[in-house]
Amino acid sequence: MTSIFSQIITVVMMNIRSLPRRFWMSLAATLAIAVVVAVLLSFLSMSNGFRKTLEGAGTEDTAIITRSGSKSELNSVLSNDVVNIITTAPGIAKDANDRPIYSAELYVVVDGIKRTTNTKVNIPMRGISQTGFDLRKNVKITEGRMFEPGKNEIIAGASIQREFSGFELGNRVKFGKTTWTVVGIFSTGGSAFESELWADARVLQSQFRRGNSFQTVRVLLSEPGNIDGLLKAVEDDPRLMLDIQTEADFFKEQGEALGGMVKLGWILSIVMSLGALAGALNTMYISVTEREQEIATLRAIGFSNISAFFGTLVESLVLSLLGGIIGTVAAYLFMDGLTTSTLGGNFTQVAFTFEMSSDLLMNGIILALIIGLVGGFFPAWRAARLPVVLAFRGGA
Amino acid sequence: MTGGKLYDLRGVSKSFTKGKEKITIFNDLNMSISEGDFLAIMGPSGSGKTTLLNLLGGVDKPTGGEIWFDDSRVDNLSESQLAKWRANNIGFIFQFYNLMPMLNAERNVELPLLLTKLSAKERKKNVAAAMELVGLSDRAKHMTSEMSGGQQQRVAIARAIVSDPKLILCDEPTGDLDRKTADEILSMLQLLNREFGKTIVMVTHDPSAANYAKRVLHLDKGEFVEKDLVA
Numbered sequence: 027m028t029s030i031f032s033q034i035i036t037v038v039m040m041n042i043r044s045l046p047r048r049f050w051m052s053l054a055a056t057l058a059i060a061v062v063v064a065v066l067l068s069f070l071s072m073s074n075g076f077r078k079t080l081e082g083a084g085t086e087d088t089a090i091i092t093r094s095g096s097k098s099e100l101n102s103v104l105s106n107d108v109v110n111i112i113t114t115a116p117g118i119a120k121d122a123n124d125r126p127i128y129s130a131e132l133y134v135v136v137d138g139i140k141r142t143t144n145t146k147v148n149i150p151m152r153g154i155s156q157t158g159f160d161l162r163k164n165v166k167i168t169e170g171r172m173f174e175p176g177k178n179e180i181i182a183g184a185s186i187q188r189e190f191s192g193f194e195l196g197n198r199v200k201f202g203k204t205t206w207t208v209v210g211i212f213s214t215g216g217s218a219f220e221s222e223l224w225a226d227a228r229v230l231q232s233q234f235r236r237g238n239s240f241q242t243v244r245v246l247l248s249e250p251g252n253i254d255g256l257l258k259a260v261e262d263d264p265r266l267m268l269d270i271q272t273e274a275d276f277f278k279e280q281g282e283a284l285g286g287m288v289k290l291g292w293i294l295s296i297v298m299s300l301g302a303l304a305g306a307l308n309t310m311y312i313s314v315t316e317r318e319q320e321i322a323t324l325r326a327i328g329f330s331n332i333s334a335f336f337g338t339l340v341e342s343l344v345l346s347l348l349g350g351i352i353g354t355v356a357a358y359l360f361m362d363g364l365t366t367s368t369l370g371g372n373f374t375q376v377a378f379t380f381e382m383s384s385d386l387l388m389n390g391i392i393l394a395l396i397i398g399l400v401g402g403f404f405p406a407w408r409a410a411r412l413p414v415v416l417a418f419r420g421g422a
Numbered sequence: 423m424t425g426g427k428l429y430d431l432r433g434v435s436k437s438f439t440k441g442k443e444k445i446t447i448f449n450d451l452n453m454s455i456s457e458g459d460f461l462a463i464m465g466p467s468g469s470g471k472t473t474l475l476n477l478l479g480g481v482d483k484p485t486g487g488e489i490w491f492d493d494s495r496v497d498n499l500s501e502s503q504l505a506k507w508r509a510n511n512i513g514f515i516f517q518f519y520n521l522m523p524m525l526n527a528e529r530n531v532e533l534p535l536l537l538t539k540l541s542a543k544e545r546k547k548n549v550a551a552a553m554e555l556v557g558l559s560d561r562a563k564h565m566t567s568e569m570s571g572g573q574q575q576r577v578a579i580a581r582a583i584v585s586d587p588k589l590i591l592c593d594e595p596t597g598d599l600d601r602k603t604a605d606e607i608l609s610m611l612q613l614l615n616r617e618f619g620k621t622i623v624m625v626t627h628d629p630s631a632a633n634y635a636k637r638v639l640h641l642d643k644g645e646f647v648e649k650d651l652v653a
């Protein structure tokens with residue numbers, strides 16, 4: 027029936043043209059939907075960016091060894107003996123002198139002054155060696171030079187320098203009683219390591235009174251992703267109470283700490299959606315009441331009730347789509363690329379960037395359309411069932 | 423000009439229930455309307471004129487009895503069948519014009535044609551002819567909200583006739599107009615009846631309606647009190 031189609035189009039166009047009569051109310055309903063969508067997208071883009079930052083740090087080429095059950099680098103402790111035993115396990119790549127390639131590292135927390143808020147927050151400081159430096163993906167010194175072993179020198183990650191004051195090249199910074207000189211700035215292509223300070227592991231051991239102990243060991247795998255040899259060694263030796271994961275898996279797990287954030291985002295958005303839905307329902311019921319006589323007149327002329335139904339439903343969908351687009355654009359303009367940092371799980375401050383994607387934006391539009399669909403359905407149903415005799419009721 | 427039987431109402435009754443109360447408007451109403459008739463239905467307010475017009479127009483259903491139109495029964499049609507039947511056979515004219523304020527005059531007039539198979543070009547032609555007939559060719563693009571009551575009612579008449587229905591049903595078409603304008607509208611209806619053979623049923627308070635109609639029926643307490651033919 028082409029007639030039904032042209033009827034629907036006519037009624038929709040008439041409803042859209044009558045929107046100025048209900049301008050403020052329709053605008054309010056549209057903006058309520060926009061806010062819901064913007065909130066949802068903020069959460070989603072935040073967790074998306076966080077996940078990407080962490081996943082970007084990890085590689086399948088290395089395995090990370092922590093004390094069993096420690097879950098994070100910060101909570102792990104490994105004695106020198108354990109480090110010596112585990113690094114002889116099979117599956118670790120060897121250098122030209124047939125020595126295993128590994129990096130025993132320390133991981134401590136120091137204070138930094140955040141530029142945006144001027145408050146003290148934790149930043150991670152990593153004790154590392156040249157080998158440890160080389161094990162990182164995409165790592166390079168962008169300014170200055172590498173620290174010299176045995177000296178109180180640090181190199182700062184690019185986002186540390188961006189987000190915290192006092193880490194300019196050549197600056198001296200004080201952590202507790204020790205003073206350090208910033209001799210270099212490094213980048214790792216935007217991954218989580220850029221939110222760290224790096225110094226010589228041996229110097230850190232003495233300055234932070236760690237004796238001979240370390241916290242984690244990273245080993246270069248002879249075959250990427252294959253940690254069987256290491257797992258077998260742990261299984262066979264009761265002295266080794268260790269967790270072994272590829273670095274990629276390790277960071278992925280850390281990234282999931284923000285999975286709760288996504289859930290929270292959805293819950294908050296759905297609760298707010300109920301508010302927006304109430305607004306949409308109210309607006310559309312008023313729209314139907316206002317158009318009662320027009321709807322009945324069209325019905326008297328011979329227009330079908332299907333056209334009254336879809337005319338109203340589409341009006342609602344148009345308003346909600348508009349809200350969805352406004353919310354999406356707002357979220358995109360204000361959130362995408364916004365850099366922030368968060369206390370991620372047991373992690374310390376990790377700088378990351380809100381990252382929108384077309385998938386996320388679709389989520390926002392779909393949520394808006396669902397609100398519009400439900401908010402329009404019941405009023406549309408009423409419109410379809412209006413008695414035609416209303417056309418003859420007086421009162422212009 | 424009066425031809426065969428167009429309407430036949432057989433034992434029609436209509437009642438409303440308001441809460442527990444049952445209000446009977448008609449009880450066993452019988453009447454017929456011939457093709458080419460111009461019937462004015464008069465009567466005091468609340469006598470059931472609009473209700474009768476609603477029944478004739480198929481926008482409301484009787485509680486009992488049968489309504490026949492062109493030798494087929496229409497009171498038992500479904501909602502969507504009735505909508506199609508109205509589109510094919512009836513043009514409505516309302517007291518308050520019932521134009522769509524967001525559409526200009528010609529778009530309003532075009533509305534019934536959207537239910538037909540006519541092409542946009544044919545629709546345009548028919549709309550122009552209807553606008554010409556009501557003398558509003560020069561106002562085709564005007565918004566109806568900027569028109570006088572008389573002009574709006576003429577747009578409504580154009581809308582009622584544009585799809586060339588047999589029958590025009592009017593509810594107090596001059597109820598909102600001054601005397602002079604009312605007479606213009608009534609003459610126009612008379613012209614439609616005389617020159618174009620439209621059957622017209624008009625519900626009205628207007629005493630001068632009798633000067634234009636072929637037949638006047640007085641409705642009182644749900645019954646017809648037939649009076650003499652005028653003119």
Ligand SMILES: Nc1ncnc2c1ncn2[C@@H]1O[C@H](COP(=O)(O)OP(=O)(O)O)[C@@H](O)[C@H]1O
Pocket residue numbers: 438439440445447465466467468469470471472473474
């Ligand atoms: N939908 C309805 N429900 C209840 N009563 C109605 C309804 N429609 C009309 N009536 C009653 O029927 C009577 C006749 O109404 P109506 O046909 O509008 O009279 P008229 O057009 O002659 O003034 C009135 O008393 C009115 O209150």
Ligand SMILES: [Mg+2]
Pocket residue numbers: 471472473
């Ligand atoms: Mg009436």
